[in-house]
Amino acid sequence: MKRFILLALLTMASLSCRKEFIDLQPISEMNAGTFYKTEQDMNQAVMSPYASLRALYNQAFIYVSEIRSDNTTFSWVPGNSKDMTSIDNFGDVLLSDNGYVLTVWNNAYNTILRCNLVLDKIDAVSFKDPKLKEQYKAEAKFIRALTYFWLVRVYGDVPKVEKQLSVNEAYSLGRAPTPEIYDLIVADLTFAEANLPASYPAVDKGRATLGGAKGLLAKVYMTMAGYPLKKGAAYYALAETKALEVINNSQYSLVPDYKTLFDVTKKNSSESLFEVQYKKGGTNTGSPWNNDFAPRFSNKEVVLVGDKSGFNAPTPSISSAYEAGDPRKVISMSDGYVSVATGKAVNEKYVKKYYDVSFSASDNDNNWIELRLADTYLLYAEALVRQGKQQDVALNYLNKIRQRARNSTGATAGILSDYKPFTSEGDFLLAIEKERRVELAFENHRWFDLVRTERAKEVMTQEQTEQTGFSPAAWNNNMLLFPIPLQVIQSNPEKIKQNPGY
Known part of the structure; x- marks a missing residue:
């Protein structure tokens, strides 16, 4: 052994x-x-x-x-x-x-x-x-x-x-x-x-940068401030400082259209702090997610080339978390597809965020965006709220995420209006949590957000009850x-x- x-x-x-x-x-x-x-x-x-x-x-x-x-x-x-x-x-x-x-x-x-x-x-x-x-x-x-x-x-x-x-x-x-x-x-x-360095020549695009280090530090400090270390206000302040240094760096900006973030022809955008680089057609350099996330028994309605694995399927709760007309939903996921063979609707949810046409089976061009500016905006807003300071500034950065979404491809007119000032810190934090969920869906943030904010027990108990129809085994923090x-x-x-x- x-x-x-x-x-x-x-x-x-x-x-x-x-x-x-x-x-x-x-x-x-x-x-x-x-x-x-x-x-x-x-x-x-x-x-x-x-x-x-x-x-x-x-x-x-x-x-x-x-x-x-x-x-x-x-x-x-x-x-x-x-x-x-x-x-x-x-x-x-x-x-x-x-x-x-x-x-x-x-x-x-x-x-x-x-x-x-x-x-x-x-x-x-x-x-x-x-x-x-x-x-x-x-x-x-x-x-x-x-x-x-x-x-x-x-x-x-x-x-x-x-x-x-x-x-x-x-x-x-x-x-x-x-x-x-x-x-x-x-x-x-x-x-x-x-x-x-702050940046690299095009041939080295994708290597770690100064902005990536600051963005990751902000995320680390936010995590240290919460569960399990619970370092609290001092570390929320550290997270605020690092996040603001990224935000004030003119090198970074939200891309105007949410859909652009996941376009394989526009990788490493102005919003990106760090991406894991993939390239189809090489030797083990392509990404598999378009195939892995496709419904197992779908045909070319979802994926044109390669297998379909049927994992990482959106839950009913994430589907309903999006407000009506939010373009981030149709860009990120689908509630089903129409079978070419039968002409009937198949109600099977799948992630669309990583769409590409494979070079061969599970060999796609999508990068994995590990750190991006929208994440930093939301962490910055949360750090301010948790310190009880600059609520107007926090609200502004929360609303910047909404504003970009409602101006993106596929948005329904009149949706995603700005949040108004909140009457309680708890409501403010839940709004940030909600925006983090839909903005960063399927990007590996949600579980760790629930853990660090000590919301996992409440959220996952409700989720498991809704999925199975009965309450899961008694929760304990070992989970x-x-x-x-x-x-x-x-x-x-x-x-x-x-x-x-x-």
Whole structure:
């Protein structure tokens, strides 16, 4: 069993390179001890964790965020897949041998390994421009921070790996406390903020930027302010500061039309702070979501090329969360389709936000937008409200999201009027929560929003009751975290202990 933790923490990462940032191909059979000699070598090494992010966002992250929330469910599962249904249904027992939970863990630590490889090797390499060396370090730390931010929200306490490890070192690691992981995340992002450029030439579009580091820091501080750390007002203030620095950066602006955000010909827009880059027609560089999200038994009514997997289907509650005439709904999802074979309507919901025509099966051009300005606007508004300050400013930024939506393709005239001043902080926060839900639907934000605001119990109990017709098993806060994968515990039982409740 010891091989599993070695796989997660010590496996040698493949490197990637080609002339363009997205055109990444593995360098196979490369000896890590002799490869890292030049600036070009290190640039190739930095590309490796970017490539690794694709494995994380392809599917696994969606399972532990959107499907865990009240936004999506499975419209089809193969056989009796408890690995799927136990993530989606709180009434099912989520076991520690769940394959998707293990996939997230292993792919995340593989990504961290690739980041650490850069950081361990780079100081020995001579650079003509010292700033470029610091930039490469900052890129690795940005990706490491992003990956740890996912890990700590999914599992809680996790091993803190900041360098390449020997076998003995790997087996000496236990789970670091959650506050310690957040300290590492903040330190990495602070370094990234100090050393990343504001932008890149077109050939390097998609690499981590100063704005991306600030935007992620704002999100991290908001999370630290809420559950489980509950650091409160001081951290809402930190989030406010970082969000405002992004907002005041003229490099970023809301795109005028919501539909443009998800147009595969207009990727990395003025609204984008960080996107995971995909490109169809390469070697494992395309994105699968158009196929994965399509109803299993649909034909070319939904997807023109490739299979349909029937997962991440919108729930009735997210469908009804959109106000009548809100164009974000028709851009993001559909309540069904008309069968070509029968001519009849099929009432099966599916996500449309990631539409493209595949180059081949599950090989699409969509990027995954991890951070964007609308998210930052809403976090900024929430941070102000939670501090009890500048309610008019918070209202203004909340309404900017509404204004963009009502001026987007497909909007019905007269809908989505501006919010008026709220009579209570609670009502204001619920309005922000609602706008976050519909604006950022199917983008992996909803579950973590519910956790940090301590709304998960109320919302998910209601959701499960509506879906199943009966109340789920009694709620407990153990459900806010996923189990540590059984294979990881078996690899190192002396040091790696299970989360409560599993």
